Amino acid sequence: MLFLPYLLNQAAEESSINFKQQYKDRYGMLRTEWRVLFHLGYFGDKTAREICDMSKMHKTKVSRAVSALETRRFLTRERQEADRRSEILRLTKSGQAAYKDLSSIAESYDQKISAELTEQENQVLREVLLKIAKL
Amino acid sequence: MLFLPYLLNQAAEESSINFKQQYKDRYGMLRTEWRVLFHLGYFGDKTAREICDMSKMHKTKVSRAVSALETRRFLTRERQEADRRSEILRLTKSGQAAYKDLSSIAESYDQKISAELTEQENQVLREVLLKIAKL
């Protein structure tokens, strides 16, 4: 009996290990920082809270990643007048450039994996992972 | 475009978050320790090196997890005469008991996830994850 969380974890690790080197070497980013950058690049402007909810990352991780990205001028914060506790996070030009650069690399890794699977396997896999992630 | 490593990671995180509480509360174990215990329980006696290769964990993580498990008398080490650098790790009775206890809990979590998927989805998912993990 090989448990699903075990298999998921092994597959997740294996599939991301090479990519890690990319954001680390090219931009000196941590995984948390790449994930925040990705969320903003992919889903558009968001508050830290929203990123927490979507990514399931802890708020302290997000807070630190946001600070790091801000320091490197990859994003800006804009206090909301409606609720002055939260701030909208927005990628700068260079943040967007980094996102595009990295996501195109990610995509090619992704395609390398997808190429090993059948059409049906690809489709089922993505559906099921989404389902599990939302459980 | 939602990348596979991203989806895998979200699903892995979501599926293991509840179980973490179990090995932590019941045995005061870390994730690394549970993983080593699991490997020995499931695959039988192994050296630290073999566990590193199979689990893709870093050797310092494994080394420290093994020490912790040894201290708690969950495993013993046996120097190999053939190659006196490495030692075979073997679960003790209480190590085996902990493995059985935890893996039965893991199994029930697992079944809860599986119940949300169709027969076909379950089968494809496991096959594909194995394929990706070994790529």
Next chain:
DNA sequence: GCTTGTTAGTTACAAAATCAACTAATATTT
């Protein structure tokens, strides 16, 4: 309006992971 409670986000401190340097045993080269 003033407690009381909740939420967004940060910070300090403790726990754990990573990295580099190390020992000891074995393998390889010359």
Next chain:
DNA sequence: AAATATTAGTTGATTTTGTAACTAACAAGC
């Protein structure tokens, strides 16, 4: 067989994460 390289595993220093306590803004109850 002596010198060099490699491998298994450990240890210490640094970095990153997790936990808990905090500030500041808002919301609800009274």
